[in-house]
Amino acid sequence: MKRIFAVGPNKCGTNSINQFLEANGIPAMHWDKGRLARRIVSNASAGIDPLRGYEDYRGFTDIFSVSEELYLSPVLIFDILRRAYPDDIYVLNLRSFENWHRSRDNHRKGSPRPTITARLEALFGSDYDARTEYEAFARLKQNPPARFHVLDLEQEDAFETLAVFLEAQGFEICERAPRHANRTADLPRPGRLGRVLNRLRRGFRRA
Template sequence: MAWDWLRPKPGRIFLIGHNKCGTRSFHKLLCKNGYSSIHYDKGRLARRIQANFTFSKPLLDGVDGYCGYTDMELCGEFYAYRLFPLLDLQYPGSCFIYNTRDVSRWVDSRMNHRKGKYARAYLDRMRRAYDDPSLTLEDLRQHWQEAWQRHDLDLKRYFAGRSNFFEFDISVPSEQAVLCRFLRRRGYRIRGEVLPHAGARPAKAAG
């Protein structure tokens, strides 16, 4: 359109929910609509952000050429999306998307991820971190439930009343439509009303 040059350039988008909550589907939505997005990158994305955080550099130093950032984690080691207040401070104009689902189904999905290898790797690192070899898979289930609730509370406290935050349940098509409209209001050209399918079947929610 002739007046497009008057529109402010949209800022970055950070997906700040957990993995196994439609992260690949959201990544595909951005890519499908012409926006550069980085998803996990075999852990290199989170590892670079971790190094930047440790050595007091801007968090996206070395990975700052993207519009979207999804699945910023290292299993049982580092979860870059937990740095949302610092991302918000360092990258003004960004928006933060909180992808959710039923927490019990999410825990089950993590337990079954890669035929249980993800959960076992996480538990092994948790045992070493706390010097407690007695921790079990049931302890891990409880830990993930508590971690979910803590992250949920932290996000809602921090972003209360803010216009650059949006929460949606990946399993509810009507909420996906509202997400797409939210992004359009923020200046992103998003076609359609649903997330592209990626990962598990929709009934189990993509991850």
Template structure:
């Protein structure tokens, strides 16, 4: 298995429903130890450490090389929740703090058409994801799908602008913008291969549908 050289890690810093499972499987196929979501615990650890001042951010969950789908939705996993009462966390937005904790790591902004992303999120887990997200945002006035979509799109554009501005000047060589529908896969391979030997050049596609799932 390809371990992280000199502690170098790979962080997927786009939102969920943007190919996170495909990236996770791609990393594993190439012997890169990877973790995906882990039933909220990645995001919960980052949130806890960030707000307590504890560093590094993934202390206790730092045995992997690649980190994908770092989100915590209160009430999930459904029927077996470990996150009731926990804040909503989109830990991909903590990319600056992750870079400070793990210098020289690689950051991939996985992205797609934002309206396709919204449709996929609304459908995710038969609508339970969106329902739980609405409940978490109810204190700030999000009460229906239209308001939820507005919030998601606002977060989307803010996050993308912040990531692109940051990496334009801070270690641009450690950053890749990867549109899951349009970026040639060779760009991903060329980004990773100087640091991690790739044995599989097949990028899988999971959870895709013509309607954007």
């Protein structure tokens, strides 16, 4: 089974992608409290398999780590992964800059812990600009690997198109819509036709 990497920004449906993969029998690792990103970079720096320690997983989402001293994201990690696994699958999950930035700003509001944006501003000061970071993610579309899919989360059929893409790569996809974990209000819900089709599919599987 090929590996699947979500290489877009966090707060861009990474939980939903993780649930989508798990629902379709694809064991997936999500974030791992930042250890996933740190281990990939650490392993690659030592010249060993970047995914050493994660051999039991085939899907990887929210590949991020942010601390008081270090920020790691797919902007850096994408090149490490594609060199190590050129034949695997890469999904660039994106939404509009405005909705992504709003979602990041809302993350952990009401909690004593700072938002992601606040942590990055504390780390980088006035040098940090959210739009510049977003544009760095968008540039990952340039010179993509062979198996590459752009998942536009603002399209109503976003996960249906992902399902079709993965089926073309040899995956059997039964659950075609995720249970949008930690979703924000702007993330589109399946349309009426999509909901009807999903109910029919579930009914056929029970029969």
